Amino acid sequence: MILPLCYYDDPILRKKALAIEEISVEIHQLAKDMIKTMIHHNGVGLAAPQVGKLLRIFVIRDEVIAPDGEVSFGKPEVILNPLFTQPSSEKVVMTEGCLSVPNVHTDIIRPSKMHVRYQTLEGQFVEEDLSGFRTRVFLHENDHLNGVLFFDRLTPDKRKKIDSQIQSVKKKYKKK
Numbered sequence: 358m359i360l361p362l363c364y365y366d367d368p369i370l371r372k373k374a375l376a377i378e379e380i381s382v383e384i385h386q387l388a389k390d391m392i393k394t395m396i397h398h399n400g401v402g403l404a405a406p407q408v409g410k411l412l413r414i415f416v417i418r419d420e421v422i423a424p425d426g427e428v429s430f431g432k433p434e435v436i437l438n439p440l441f442t443q444p445s446s447e448k449v450v451m452t453e454g455c456l457s458v459p460n461v462h463t464d465i466i467r468p469s470k471m472h473v474r475y476q477t478l479e480g481q482f483v484e485e486d487l488s489g490f491r492t493r494v495f496l497h498e499n500d501h502l503n504g505v506l507f508f509d510r511l512t513p514d515k516r517k518k519i520d521s522q523i524q525s526v527k528k529k530y531k532k533k
Contacts, residue, residue, distance in 0.1 A: 360394045360408040364530030365458045365506070365523060369406050374413045374502040377437050380480050384414070388435040388478055391416045400456045401430065402494045404501030407457050413438045415498035420490050437476040439499055444468035451493055453507045459530075461522045465510050467496050 363369050377384060387410060395403040395416050404415040419431035449469040454462040470488045473495060477483060487495055497507060508516055508523065 358390050359397045360390050362456055363407055363409050364526060366527045369409055370457060370506060371504040372411055373504050374406055374411045376413050380478060385478060388416060392433045398456050402498040403456060404498045406501050413502050417494050417498060435478045439473050439475040441471055441473050441499065443472040445470035453497060455507055458506065458526050461519060461526060463508060463519050465507055467493055
């Protein structure tokens with residue numbers, strides 16, 4: 358099932374998500390629905406708070422670049438209870454957007470590399486050294502688990518430049 362998205366100014370997007378203690382049938386179904394929702398909206402990632410669930414789970418699709426330069430997406434992955442360590446001192450600027458803040462894109466600075474430990478839907482613990490675009494997607498989605506939106510990482514001056522776009526989203530998608 359495609360789940361309804363929560364848009365900017367929905368209070369759930371500002372709350373910290375809770376750890377998943379048990380990987381239940383409901384968690385498996387939520388993961389499937391989140392993947393369908395992410396693909397339906399052509400996203401590269403989606404966190405549970407974006408679909409109204411305060412749980413530490415997100416889904417992602419890696420970017421795959423073919424030798425001819427064509428970009429596609431890899432197989433969707435489900436990430437539970439991520440813990441990040443060892444951010445690189447090297448930072449990278451890249452334009453980000455968000456399904457919960459449609460049509461707003463801005464440059465965000467993030468570490469180029471990071472270490473993460475997470476659980477799979479099968480309950481296995483995975484440790485991974487992230488790099489490149491994968492780092493960015495993991496960190497963007499993890500921000501959602503902590504009540505942070507991508508534009509919160511902007512300086513006040515840069516935030517002011519996109520504020521009218523953010524307010525348009527707020528007005529257009531305001532809960533009735």
